[in-house]
Amino acid sequence: MGRYYSGDIEGKFWFALQDSDAADRFGVTGEQPSTLSYYFDEDNLEDVELEIKNIEESLGDKLQLIEKFFEDNNGWNDKKLEDAGITQEELSEYADLGLGKKIRDCIKENGSCQFDAEC
Numbered sequence: 645m646g647r648y649y650s651g652d653i654e655g656k657f658w659f660a661l662q663d664s665d666a667a668d669r670f671g672v673t674g675e676q677p678s679t680l681s682y683y684f685d686e687d688n689l690e691d692v693e694l695e696i697k698n699i700e701e702s703l704g705d706k707l708q709l710i711e712k713f714f715e716d717n718n719g720w721n722d723k724k725l726e727d728a729g730i731t732q733e734e735l736s737e738y739a740d741l742g743l744g745k746k747i748r749d750c751i752k753e754n755g756s757c758q759f760d761a762e763c
Contacts, residue, residue: 651682651759653746658739661732664763666740670695670747678763684747685756692751696744699737706730710738 647657647664657664665674667682671691674680684692700707713720713728725735750757 647762649682649759649761652754652757653750653759655743655746657761658736661736662739662743664761666743667747667759667761669740670744674761680761680763681758682761683756683758684751686751689748689751692744692748696741696748699741699744703734703737703741706734707738707741710734 646659649655649657649667657666665680667680668674670684671688672682672684674682703710709728710730713724713730717724720735725732747757
């Protein structure tokens with residue numbers, strides 16, 4: 645069982661790493677009750693791109709390490725992450741980076757991006 649988001653973009657939040665409100669960090673606060681509703685448009689694109697850049701900069705050289713890790717592995721556990729020198733926090737940042745890129749690409753392709761995230 646997992647938590648999903650759906651709408652103009654779709655995906656599954658990373659288990660035990662990524663909160664349902666992960667998209668809040670890209671400049672729009674989700675609306676509750678049982679789901680968070682997000683709407684981004686071209687006015688939000690600069691904020692989204694800035695946060696993507698911030699995440700990439702905070703990961704630094706670890707970004708390539710994590711990307712290589714997932715080229716070689718189709719999953720992870722604490723031991724695999726420890727052996728690879730990747731922390732849970734870094735993996736959480738990487739998961740949010742993927743979400744941010746989906747939001748950015750959706751805005752660029754459609755002019756807006758709307759989705760609901762399960763809480």
